[in-house]
Amino acid sequence: MGEDNNPGRRDFIGKIAAYTGSALILGGIGWAGTKLTGSADSEVTYDGKLIKIGVVGTGSRGNYLLELLLSVPIVEVVAICDNYPPNLRQGLEIAKGKVRSYDNHLVMYEKEKLDAVVVATPLHQHAPVVLDAFEAGFHVFCEKSMARTVDDCVAMVKASQVAGKVFQIGLQRMFDQNYLAFMQMLKNNQIGRVTQVRAYWHRNNDWRRPIPSPELERKINWRLYNEYSCGLMTELVAHHIQVANWVLNATPVKVMGSGSINYWNDGREVFDNVNLVYEYPGGIHLNCDSMISNKHYGAEVQVLGDKGTFEMESGLFYTENPPPSPGILQLINTIEHGIFDAINLQGTSWAPELIIHDTPHYINPRKHTPDSTREQLVAFARFVQKGQPVPELVKHGFNTSVATLYGDIAIKENRIVTIPDEHRM
């Protein structure tokens, strides 16, 4: 489990790197005869046609994706769709009115000659919108999590396989240059054997959006209601489950946990704090939690190996046993060779500027890395251009979403839930 020499994982990292131009890891990667450097689409010339995309769901996330899509040279956003007029108006504004607009995705699918759709509707609508898209012959990018129920996730994956189309879930850390660098380090055994992953995501806000009238409460604040969302699980924890699956190259076999509403007692149904333990094969655990009443610690994924530690959100890497200082190294070497000789010391007295902590290493000395949310969209467009589904991406999307949903069951029913084998790709 977690074999760094797993050919599937190597190839997957390679494919991701190729489509995002992650020169940090694999050097210049040729694609379509063009060397890629820096961000996914810098210095690239394209020999394919523009990808025509429709965006379904132009709420806050959808409009952010729309903005990013409009900046991708190989993409042409031709249409947007939302059944809430203010969202649709905002989308039109972002697109400067240069797209056609719809309030019904089926009408859009019928009228537009699309290559692909980008789905950013509320979670419970992912399944119907995506299934209809595969039916219409489109490739699909769908925001995470995949769907509100496990059955819907299964149906969506099957539909993508039958349609033979690209199906990508919005788990952008798979396209993040820092994360990709970490995965390469993992492959190089730099932190040794991983025996635990810890993750947390803490915010301090009520998650509410203003509503113009009371009857729109459930429509606009869908994240707060069980019918439409699993709250913190599907919105935040899902990302960390994806990372843990990726790092461990496995999916969890069982999950336990507890959640509650202990702060935002405002009529919401979803928990305002969730706390879980996922067990992976080999007895390795992911401990994760999320809350929205304190933001002090922010978000972090800690990967603990017997030779070192990653803090993936911060981009830091620590060794368990840093090598000796030069003077001591010299001492050890001379002693081992039976030599009696002086060692060199150059240090001066301690000064505040020389403070060192448990020295972390920044895994990417560049101050700026490309926006991974954009990188994933560029990659999606390229996969669509190639017309080739990427099964690993489907697997990640499915496994992440299913583990998230089973975690939600565990905390709501207050029991240890075993994830069935047929729900682990």
Added chain:
Amino acid sequence: MGTAHFYQSSFLMYSRFELFIPVKETVKLNLLFQQIVEKMGQLENDISKYSERSETSRLNINAAKKPVKVSSSFFGLLQQCIEYNQKTGGYFNICAGSGSQKDRMGITIDKKTQTVYYESADISIDFGAIGKGLAMEIALKSLQNEGIVQAFINFGESSVFGLGMHPHGDCWPVNIINGKNSLTLNLNNNGLSSSGLHTVNDELTAHIFDPLTSQLVKRNEKIVVKSDSPVLAEVLSTAYYAAPDHKRNEISYNFPDAEIYML
């Protein structure tokens, strides 16, 4: 486990503490190292001004308003520092602030009540010039209590101690380097501490103040003190570096057992 020698390091007092023992690594030694690190960490928690809950921080916040009672061990440490201050002519001084200049530290201690009072509002205490020496003493004591007679300690490369002999010779020889100058000292149950300029972004930078004038000392030299007491080595290397030439003989005179070198 099972290497031909024992080596471990830990980050303490914002520096790296390294312990080398020329014997095979064992579980017992690993446990001993952990105990040493815990004790040193406890000291740091007690005296570091960067630790919010230390007695130092408590004093720095409150002692200008009224006398503050401190623990016996902390009080003892203050007494020790006052003595060093007197014997170095004021050039070792754990206090900073306008009230701590010329010939006084700027604090009043009461042995009977075990309290400390700052004589002006801008006084603050910082054990940075002695802290590593105190920590080294803890480490040495722990090693000696366990019957370890040979070891080499490197604390941030500026404070080192050679316990016993090198496995292949009768001492632990160390080259101290300052630019093109170097000095070789042989350590056998003694250590050394060095003070001077340090390098930041390839530039030599001063960080030690003359306590009597509050001016940064910018001499481009390194003072190295060899002593069987790591605390004394640290105290003297700082004081000697901070002191002007005409005051240095007085300091040497008061500490005849310490060897002071200038590079």
